[in-house]
Structure formats: structure tokens, C-alpha cells
Amino acid sequence: MSDVTTTDLYEVTMALTYLREGMRAPATFSLFVRDLPPGRGFLVAAGLEPALDLLAGYRVTDEDVRDFAAALHRPPEDLEPLRGLTFDGEVRAVPEGHVVLAGEPLLEVTAPLPQAQLVETCLLNQLCHQTAVASKAARCVLAAAGHPVVDFALRRSHGPWAGWQAARVGALVGFAATSNVAAAGLLGIPASGTMAHSYVEAFPGEEEAFRAFARAHPGPVTFLVDTYDTERGVLTAARVLREIGRGPGCAIRLDSGDLGKLARRARSLLDAAGLPDVRIVASGGLDEYAVSGLVRGGAPIDVYAVGTKVGVAADAPALDAAYKLVEYDGRPVMKLSSAKMTTPGRKQVFRRPGRPDVIALRGEDPPGSAQRLLRTVMRDGRRTGPHDRWEYARARCAHDVAALPAGARRIDRPEPWLPVLSRALDDLTSRVRGELEWQFRPEHLGVTGPGGPDDLF
Incomplete structure (x- = not known):
């Protein structure tokens, strides 16, 4: 099965439209979790390394084009613009093992719009599942209070690949061993x-x-x-x-x-x-x-x-994650939908010891000695450094979890640790929202109700 065609159909229809319309300007998409699941005070970022492997080898082949055409019931020549498409964009992301909070980007992609759109599903698939499992596994390590924890998940995981991911993220958050022989050999961790x-x-x-x-x-x-x-x-x-x-x-x-x-x-x-x-x-x-x-x-x-x-992260098996356009061709954009409004612009997340994280605009200076969480991990479609080892992620996880407030680490009824917005991001959000609301006022759309614009709503 091709990694390229393992996607939602609407990614293909949108990317094809962008190509035909000449919409190839750089676009930035932000991948984040809107709200923490019930019973979670924090999340642990996971899945980035396999996602980068996928992007580095991404290429739409002749066979992919034929499969897309078959799904759309159209001749392959209609999808010719997609042929040979690769990913040559930039990825900025939170390295695996770091604690992440609601609203914080786990990853931001900047690439020509068709490319950035076409990889949405695979990125969500990689990061969401592994972050969900890693977050539950990290809570097991907390609950065990220093006693070793071993992964026995393979036999009831949702397929062999999910079992491999569970073993890997278990090691990443501090598990001592796994029953999965293949994972133990590949990762260099004890088999149990x-x-x-x-x-x-x-x-x-x-x-x-x-x-x-x-x-x-x-x-x-x-x-x-x-x-x-x-x-x-x-x-x-x-x-x-x-x-x-x-x-x-x-x-x-x-x-x-x-x-x-x-x-x-x-x-x-x-x-x-x-x-x-x-x-x-x-x-x-x-x-x-x-x-x-x-x-x-x-x-x-x-x-x-x-x-x-x-x-299977039984009590919270899915994350309310999104992959949203935040900038196109230099123009900040946002979504206004009720309960799903987004913030515009490229982001950075600043981590401050003992204080809430700050979600800021990319170009902002850090407040004090705050740590930048988003790092450039891919440029021009190539990794900017060697593969990140799970041992390094494990050290990051231990550090970040220990630094959380006690309420967020609590197993029963945890208190979610929430970030704040920088003033610059808040101001940009207000400005873009105001421009959009003005643009879509009924009188600007040429639509009126029986008694005039005010009677329409």
C-alpha cells in the first residue's frame, strides 16, 4: 500500500484544484490538539520521527495517479498535475518526548500549498495516535512511582504497526521493557x-x-x-x-x-x-x-x-486534533467557526519554568529565559539533522513531566495545564477576525432580508 494514497480523498481533490488554479504559493499549516481529553492534564508529543521519514520519501508515482483517478472515476490524464509531486517544504515541530498542551502546535508545515495540503492526513495519522498512546503510557510511569512498567500491548493493539508504535512510545516515556520481540530488537530495549x-x-x-x-x-x-x-x-x-x-x-x-x-x-x-x-x-x-x-x-x-x-489508550483513544491553514502567500488566515476558531500566523511556543507556556508568533523574542519548543527539523524536504533517538526523547519526557504542576500530573481528576497567548498573537487574532467579520457582513455580500440587512439574522 502506498503511503501517498493512504490519505483522505478530499486531500487529493483540493491539491489537484490548487495545482490547476496555479495556487502554489507557500502555505503554513499548524497541527495542534484543540482540547485535552477528559482525564488528561498534559500530552506527550510522539510520532514525529516516523512522520519525517514519510515526508522525506514522499513522491506521487504513476501508480498513485492511477489509484487517485480510479477513486475519482476519472481518466488518469485528468490528474496529471499531481504526477511526480514531492514534499520539499519546511517542518518545524516539537521534538518527541516534550510535554505539549492544548492549542500548542505539535508541528507546523510550510510548503507550496498543494504539497502542504496533500500530506495532512498522514501527519495527523502519525502524530495523533502515537501522542495519545504516549500520553497514557507516561501516566502509567507516573502511577508506578518508580516501579518498572512493561509493555504487553501487542496482542490486542489495532494491528502490528500500532503494536510497534505502542512499544516505541512506551520506551520513549520510560517503560522498562516490551513483550514485542521485533520492537525490542529494532529499538534495542529489553524483551520481557x-x-x-x-x-x-x-x-x-x-x-x-x-x-x-x-x-x-x-x-x-x-x-x-x-x-x-x-x-x-x-x-x-x-x-x-x-x-x-x-x-x-x-x-x-x-x-x-x-x-x-x-x-x-x-x-x-x-x-x-x-x-x-x-x-x-x-x-x-x-x-x-x-x-x-x-x-x-x-x-x-x-x-x-x-x-x-x-x-489503545482506552479511556481517550482519539485526540481532538486539527491541521489548519494559518498563513497563505504571506497573508495570515484563520477559521471563525463556532467552537473551532483558530489563531492566525506562524507560531512558536515558549516554555517558562514554573509558569504557563506562551503561544506566540514565530518572530517574537522569548520572554526571559524561556525555551523555544518548535524547532526546524526539515528544510527543502530534507531533515536538518540526524534521526532523533528515543533515548533522547525519554530524557526530555522525564524532565518535562517532572516540571509540571502537581495537579497536572495527578492520575485522578487532573487539572489541565493551560498555555496563554502572547499579546502580539492576541492582537493579530483580533485584527484578522475583525477584517473577516467586516468582509462577510451581509451588506458586503449583497444579501439582504425582507427588512434590510439587519433582519437577515
Whole structure:
């Protein structure tokens, strides 16, 4: 499947129209999230690196043109202006791992209008999904309060590629490992896995299953102990580990039931068996809310494995994101629609320690020692530097999350951390809005109601 044709049809119809009308002047589009989802005090930017890879290789081929023509039920020659189109614009973006807030551009594209329009869908697709999952994953790291968190999302993610993305953004926000073997190898992160209940069921009993597993795996092992009776499973695991001389580095896994109560009983049994170094791993429908409850309840759990609910960002699976034109041919533009009004002009976001971010115009000077979040990452369709490694993004995420107000980091009922507009951006918004409202007054449109212009509305 072509990356170019993996798009919404209206991107093609608009880009073709622009080309036929000679509208090739530079256009700037801003990609941002209008409002944070319920239950979120912040977002973590993710998806930029794969998006840049896509833009760098973007080219409309003969086959793409034929596919576009088939979708439109038109002869391929009608779409000839699209043939060979590449992306040779500029991208300014927030590097992955940074915390972002509602209204702040994650990315701004400046390119000839047809190019900037045609890449909209793929950019939204890349950044929205990965930012949503990264944001939930980051909250799991917060909830775990220093305990390792492991990604178990692959089996129920929305396809293999989504599973890969979940593993990558998990590493990006601070996860310790992933069950996804391919992702672990490609990213250079630890792979983690134990055994399934079916494995235990395949043997005559738990002891036979545990001993066979230990024979096959000479290093530290983790035994799943709740296939039948959890307490008996813990005792069996302890006996096997003690008899084969395994201890430090080994673990038992709890996957169902009252995990807090079971973990306390398991810890007591392991300690009584002389195995204080054997860890307890918990899994089974966990997300930040469940992890937070277990941690606050003092459950003696050492590692949390999170899967489905995190991999699909279950409580907030979609972001209210937009990709809006903010400047065309040097002219600032904006949308006036009710509840969806945008701000005009190219932007910059300034981050100030201990104070709200400032969304400003690109050319403004930073207030004090504020940090510029948007950086030029692509110019003339080429990256301006090497690929950004997930390890660097991980460090940015840890720094930014730690700097957030406590209310924004809170797991239950967080208080969204909101940015403010600079005076210059606010003034430009007021001016452009006033010009548009004046331009579209009924008398300027030549439209009147029965009693004159004032009776129309």
C-alpha cells in the first residue's frame, strides 16, 4: 500500500484544484490538539520521527495517479498535475518526548500549498495516535512511582504497526521493557515475557510445568502462579525455585483476582520460604488508574505489565486534533467557526519554568529565559539533522513531566495545564477576525432580508 494514497480523498481533490488554479504559493499549516481529553492534564508529543521519514520519501508515482483517478472515476490524464509531486517544504515541530498542551502546535508545515495540503492526513495519522498512546503510557510511569512498567500491548493493539508504535512510545516515556520481540530488537530495549496459563495447563501439574520451564531457561525465570489456586501456585513456585537454587532475578506473576491482596499474601509466602529477592510481577487489565490504586494501597508489587488499555489508550483513544491553514502567500488566515476558531500566523511556543507556556508568533523574542519548543527539523524536504533517538526523547519526557504542576500530573481528576497567548498573537487574532467579520457582513455580500440587512439574522 502506498503511503501517498493512504490519505483522505478530499486531500487529493483540493491539491489537484490548487495545482490547476496555479495556487502554489507557500502555505503554513499548524497541527495542534484543540482540547485535552477528559482525564488528561498534559500530552506527550510522539510520532514525529516516523512522520519525517514519510515526508522525506514522499513522491506521487504513476501508480498513485492511477489509484487517485480510479477513486475519482476519472481518466488518469485528468490528474496529471499531481504526477511526480514531492514534499520539499519546511517542518518545524516539537521534538518527541516534550510535554505539549492544548492549542500548542505539535508541528507546523510550510510548503507550496498543494504539497502542504496533500500530506495532512498522514501527519495527523502519525502524530495523533502515537501522542495519545504516549500520553497514557507516561501516566502509567507516573502511577508506578518508580516501579518498572512493561509493555504487553501487542496482542490486542489495532494491528502490528500500532503494536510497534505502542512499544516505541512506551520506551520513549520510560517503560522498562516490551513483550514485542521485533520492537525490542529494532529499538534495542529489553524483551520481557513469561508463560501463559495454557502452558501450565499443558502439563500434569504446576510443579511439572515450572520445572520444565526452568530446565529450558537457565537464567532467571518467572512463573505464572494463578492458573488454578494462587496461594498453592506461589508455594509450588517457591519450592521449585529453592530446590533448583534460583532466587535473585526470578519472579512470580499474578494475572487475575484482587492483585493487592494476592500480592501481599504472595510476598509473605515467598519471604517465609527464604526468597525475599524473588519479585512479584502484576498484569491483567492494568492501566494508570489500577496501578495508582495498587501503589497507593501499598501492594508489594515490583513490576507492572500494562497492555490493552494502554496500547489503545482506552479511556481517550482519539485526540481532538486539527491541521489548519494559518498563513497563505504571506497573508495570515484563520477559521471563525463556532467552537473551532483558530489563531492566525506562524507560531512558536515558549516554555517558562514554573509558569504557563506562551503561544506566540514565530518572530517574537522569548520572554526571559524561556525555551523555544518548535524547532526546524526539515528544510527543502530534507531533515536538518540526524534521526532523533528515543533515548533522547525519554530524557526530555522525564524532565518535562517532572516540571509540571502537581495537579497536572495527578492520575485522578487532573487539572489541565493551560498555555496563554502572547499579546502580539492576541492582537493579530483580533485584527484578522475583525477584517473577516467586516468582509462577510451581509451588506458586503449583497444579501439582504425582507427588512434590510439587519433582519437577515
